Amino acid sequence: MSSLFDEDDAPASNNNQTQTAPTVVAQVDPSVLLDYSTFQSCLPEKMRKSINQELVDRVNATLSNPEEFEQYRNNLISYTSVMQDGKFKIEQYLDAVQYVSHKLRGATNIEAYMKTFPDKYKQFVLAGVAAKDIASYVTAYNKGKLVNLIMEQTLVPVHVLNMDMYQKALNAQFELGMSAQSEKVRSDALNSVLQQLRPPEVKKAELAITVKESDAIKSLKELTLGLAEQQRQAIASGLTTAKETAHQKLITESEEVQYIEVGK
Known part of the structure; x- marks a missing residue:
């Protein structure tokens, strides 16, 4: 049987009935737990009736790691706009956000899937599903529309992500402009700094106004000309x-x- 577990980690094979592991309750500061009212207010109006306190309690018992849970909770609140069209169920949203949260912490697709769907993953293994087939299921989930809509929400613009590099490059250009031996090098470097620090140009708003004659005005105009x-x-x-x-x-x-x- 193919397995993605190491030999030492593989589930023991016996004839006893598989027992369900007890639910692990997140041991986190109560102040960071997901609040029902807050979560409901963040959801699109059409989705607000789809949640209840029981569902919120399940969310609060999802992850035992306080740091992971806090990120998961923040992401749940932040990415609710993807539910605007009402094409996805709230349970699908909870799973997808958890999956994306694991990926944002550096987990691979397989690792994120295992953490999000531990029971489903173990069933794959116990059923003897080949590793390549499990990988294809994970890839399909990773390419799903909901997951990718949430991933798009997490993307940071390149200029923001590399702001520190931008500042270092600007400092290097300035230093070169002040200390280079060649006058041309100094001039080019300082000109580069001036270009980068130039305030944005104020664009004049141009308003194009067109007057369209109505049929009444046109008729009156023709009548007046005829009378004259x-x-x-x-x-x-x-x-x-x-x-x-x-x-x-x-x-x-x-x-x-x-x-x-x-x-x-």
Whole structure:
């Protein structure tokens, strides 16, 4: 039978019924235990009814190592945004966060899987599942959507992760600019420092405003232009005078234009 355990660590083979190991209760400071109200408030609203005090108690009994548990608890609270779509069950989230928490502490995929699913892993071994097959199951879980959504939340931007290196490089450039024998080297080094320390440029906000004519405005515009042309022709043919035209009143009614003379 293939096994991922060393010979000394392999489970003893006997005919006795396998006994379930007692639950190990996390011996941690009560102040760092996961609080029901806090956890519920961090979850998306649609997921809040899926947890209860019993589930929180199970979480608080998950890990016996105080440091591991505190990181696990913090991660549970921090990565709840991945549950926003409601595609995953709360139990799946708890397992995935525990798995990722072990990986963040340096565990390999196999080690993280063993710690997260100890009973399932032992069943694989007792059932004689080949090591390569167990590894493929672990790889599949590691590539799962939920695990990767949580892993994305843990990523730190490169410029933040390497901030200490950035500062050391900046100090080296400055020292070179102050002590180098060559004037060009000093000039280039100090110019590099100035470029890196240049304050960010303030970008002017450009607001593009466009006016779109509505159908009503367009109709009124065409009506006004048409009326003006009619009045011009009437004055030119002697049918009316400019003074009379100026005293005309326009009434719009049922899209008909009527001219009423006033002040005769």
